[in-house]
Amino acid sequence: MGNKKRYVLVGTGGRAEFFYGALTRDFSETSELVGFCDINQVRMNYANQLLREKYNYPEVPTYTADQFDQMIQHEKPDYVIVTSVDRTHHKYIIRAMELGCDVVTEKPMTIDEEKCQEILDAVKRTGQHVRVTFNYRYAPHHTKIRELILNDTIGKVTSVHFEWLLNTRHGADYFRRWHRDKRNSGGLLVHKSTHHFDLVNFWIGSQPETVFAFGDLMFYGRENAEDRGVTQFYNRATGNPLAQEDPFALHLDSDDHLKSMYLDAETEDGYQRDQSVFGDGINIEDTMGVLVKYRNKAILTYSLVAYQPWEGYRIAINGTNGRIEMNIVEQSYVNSLGDKSKEGALIGKTLRVLPMFGAPYDVEVEEKEGGHGGGDPVLLNDLFGEPAEDPFHRAADHVDGARSILTGIAANRAIATGLPVKVDTLVQF
Numbered sequence: 001m002g003n004k005k006r007y008v009l010v011g012t013g014g015r016a017e018f019f020y021g022a023l024t025r026d027f028s029e030t031s032e033l034v035g036f037c038d039i040n041q042v043r044m045n046y047a048n049q050l051l052r053e054k055y056n057y058p059e060v061p062t063y064t065a066d067q068f069d070q071m072i073q074h075e076k077p078d079y080v081i082v083t084s085v086d087r088t089h090h091k092y093i094i095r096a097m098e099l100g101c102d103v104v105t106e107k108p109m110t111i112d113e114e115k116c117q118e119i120l121d122a123v124k125r126t127g128q129h130v131r132v133t134f135n136y137r138y139a140p141h142h143t144k145i146r147e148l149i150l151n152d153t154i155g156k157v158t159s160v161h162f163e164w165l166l167n168t169r170h171g172a173d174y175f176r177r178w179h180r181d182k183r184n185s186g187g188l189l190v191h192k193s194t195h196h197f198d199l200v201n202f203w204i205g206s207q208p209e210t211v212f213a214f215g216d217l218m219f220y221g222r223e224n225a226e227d228r229g230v231t232q233f234y235n236r237a238t239g240n241p242l243a244q245e246d247p248f249a250l251h252l253d254s255d256d257h258l259k260s261m262y263l264d265a266e267t268e269d270g271y272q273r274d275q276s277v278f279g280d281g282i283n284i285e286d287t288m289g290v291l292v293k294y295r296n297k298a299i300l301t302y303s304l305v306a307y308q309p310w311e312g313y314r315i316a317i318n319g320t321n322g323r324i325e326m327n328i329v330e331q332s333y334v335n336s337l338g339d340k341s342k343e344g345a346l347i348g349k350t351l352r353v354l355p356m357f358g359a360p361y362d363v364e365v366e367e368k369e370g371g372h373g374g375g376d377p378v379l380l381n382d383l384f385g386e387p388a389e390d391p392f393h394r395a396a397d398h399v400d401g402a403r404s405i406l407t408g409i410a411a412n413r414a415i416a417t418g419l420p421v422k423v424d425t426l427v428q429f
Helices: 016-026 041-053 065-075 084-100 113-126 138-150 193-204 221-228 256-263 371-384 398-417
Strands: 004-008 031-038 062-064 079-082 102-105 130-132 157-167 208-216 285-293 298-307 312-317 324-329 348-357
Touching: 004 065, 016 031, 016 079, 016 256, 016 371, 031 041, 031 065, 031 157, 041 062, 041 256, 062 065, 065 084, 065 298, 065 398, 084 102, 084 113, 084 298, 102 348, 130 348, 130 398, 138 193, 193 285, 193 298, 193 312, 193 398, 208 398, 285 324, 285 398, 298 312, 348 371
Parallel strands: 004 031, 004 079, 031 062, 079 102, 102 130, 157 298
Antiparallel strands: 157 312, 208 285, 285 298, 312 324, 324 348
C-alpha cells in the first residue's frame, strides 16, 4: 500500500468513470483512489455506489467543491484527476499544484488564453506536473501515422487536410448539455477539436503560428429549426409528450445510469442533461472551417460539422515525397450511455501511402480492443500502470495541452473578429 500512488478525482460526471473505473479495476497494484470532489453530493453518492457494486471497491470519502483544500489535506493524494466542467479545469489544476499535487486533466486543459496563461504560470511557480489525456495519440492508426512521418515516408510534410464529422447522435449531444454555452466549453473548436489539433501537432512535430476561421450555428438552435418549418418546441425531453417522437431527444428516465447520474441529481444543482437541441440559448457553432499556418510552414485545412449521417474523419497529409490518406468510421455514442469501451470504437479504417513515384499501398495496422480505436487502454496504463518505453512520446504535458487549445482559442477569436490571429500573442510560454 505504501508504494501505491494516491489519486483523488474532481467532477464525477459522465467522463469520470472512464478514469476511476479503470484505476480501481485494472491498476489496484500501482494506484489507489482515495476521494471524490464535486458540487453535487447525489452524483458523488452514485459514483460511490458504482465503486462498490460494479468495481468491488470500497467507497471513498466525498468532498464538496468548497472542501477541495480539506480533501487534499486529509487524503494526501499524489495526483488530482480533473474531469469537471471545462471552465473550471484551471481552478482545480492550479490549486492542486499549489498544494503539492501533480495533475491528470481531461481535455481540453482549459478554454481560453487567460486561463491557459494562469496554468502555465502555475507550473513554473510550483514545479508540479500536468498530464493531459489525449487518448487519440495512443490509437494504433494514429501512432502509425507519426511513425510513417518520422521514417520520412512522404518526405517533409507541407500540408494537412482534416475533415471530422459528428453525427446526429454524438454531435447532437453537445447541444443538449452544458457544452452548448461557450462560456462553459469554449465551443467545439476547443472542447472537441483539441483532440484533432493535438494530433496534427503530434504528427508533424510543430506548433500553430497563425490561425483564421469561419464558423456558425447552422443546424441546431431554435431559429434554424423555425427556418425549416418546425412549429412545436420544448425545453427538455424527459417527461415531455412533444419529445416522444423526436429522434434528437434524450430521455433521462429511460436509462438507469442516466437517471441516477443526472435526473436524480437535479435537485442539487439544477443541471438538466436533456435539453432540446433546437432550443434557445445555444451559442456554440455546429459548422466550422479553420486554416492554420505552422512554424515549420505546413498548412492545415480543417473542417468540423456536427450533424452528419455518419461519424468519423478523412485525413490527407501531403509531403515532398508523397501523400498519406486515412479514412475512419467510428461507432457513435452518447456520453454516459452504454459501454465506455465502445466510445469511439472503430467500425472501418483505411490507411494508404501514395508515393510520388511508385504504386500506392495499404498500411497494415494491428487492431486493438478498447475505446477510441484501441487507444484508451494504452493511455490508461500510461497513466496508472507501469508504462513501457515509448519511442513516439505520446504522453502529453501542459505545453502540449496549451498548444492544442490555442488553435481553437485563436479560431474562436478569428470567427468573432474576421481577422487572422497570431498564436504567440495569446500566451507566453
